[in-house]
Amino acid sequence: MEVEFKRELHHNYMVLSHIEGEPCESYSIKMLKAQTIDGILPLDLRVINNQKSLYYEISGKQLMLSLFDKVELSYSKVKDIILSIIDTIESAYEYLLSVDDFMLTEEYIFLDIDSASPWLCYLPGYNIDIKEQMGAFIEFLMDKVDYKDKEAVLLVYQLYSVCKEEGYTFEHLQEVVYKDKMLTKNIDKAIKESTFQVKVDNYSEMSVEEDPIIKKNMMDLPLMMEKLEGEEELVCYSYKTYILTALSVIIGVFIIALASRLKIFYNQYGGRIDYLKFFILIVIVVCGETYVMRYLWDKKMMITKMVPKNQYIDPRISYELLPADKKEEENQGYKRNIEKFKEAEKIVKEEYNPTCLVDDFYSCDENQSFGLVPIDSEEYSRIKIKEFPFFVGKGIDNVDYSLEKEVISRYHAKILKEEEKFFLVDLNSTNGSFINGEKLLAYKRCPLHVGDEIALANIRFRFAHI
16 A cells, blocks of 8 residues: 655645555445544545545644654643544444544544644555554554653553453543543542542452542551752743833834924914824834834844743652552563553653653754754744754744744654654645755655755755754
């Protein structure tokens, strides 16, 4: 099966061709063509040169795998993604669609750019057990979760444990999420009462009505939150910008008052206001103020400063509150999970100096800094690449450099580094990305060398040492 991405005038498509067991006008294809189902990518079957291809509408969506290169999953994101995917799969029963035909892998799941809700790809005849796919997908989430978020780590490992049990259902996964909600409510209640009751119990015997953490050996502990002190980087405008803005407004008002005093916009007899002259004066003052404000409030005038940040952590939440009294054949699986929890806890303790895996993340050496040098240097500034992967787009969140131009997409392109090689990947942008004038295919890694010309839409840079 071949995958490619195509763009038409107002639509973007993921195209699957050369599919094993060539697709036909089956019931499921007719259903998805006629009925838009929330969470399932709209599907169309097209025949070009006697070759049948499936076109999936992906306008306004981004490939999950690309976005998760930069974003670490919080507790709420894990919860929302799992529940949304389960709801989508269960809705397939209503339309008599086979759930085993969902492609539940990160290469075929898209996220809505605005709502971040997942959209699944349905391939008639795919026929791979959906529960096996769900287990593999949750294992993928384990690598993307934010290990500083204890609730997220605990949730994803509980989900992973459930997927390893024989005969599990999606209802079991939903119960884990809802139990976790109850846990959060219980913790909040305990904080208000300044006491916390710890309960120990067998994980397999828990019910929704019971507390999800531990049932035996009850004990009351006084609550004392742990305080972590640190600093946070804040990007803002300087006091000089605010002072000059106020001064500019005062000058504008003074000019209008002075003109009134000198009767500049009065008629030739000086007795009545000439409204045309008054309007022209107001326009001149407003244009001058606008020009000054655009200069003062340009993003280039922003500065970076460090501000103190205090964080309070609930010491009662522990990664080691795991199931214990399982059957002998299940103990090995839980021991592996405990080891992973301990590794996660080590990472969490390194709050302000985390260590990144070499395979997933590359930091530039100070003596070997790379960047994008603008060819139109008067209009654009240099872009220094501080770390890989490096995302460029019009959006503000989850990109390393925000290029606020109409021709740039919210997630436009990213630059990767593997060993000593560089690659440019277009993220299905509207106006495309180019290397030395050659347009890139969406989501395809293209080799990038020092000295190459990169064009993001019509904005040109040169990849170089800086």
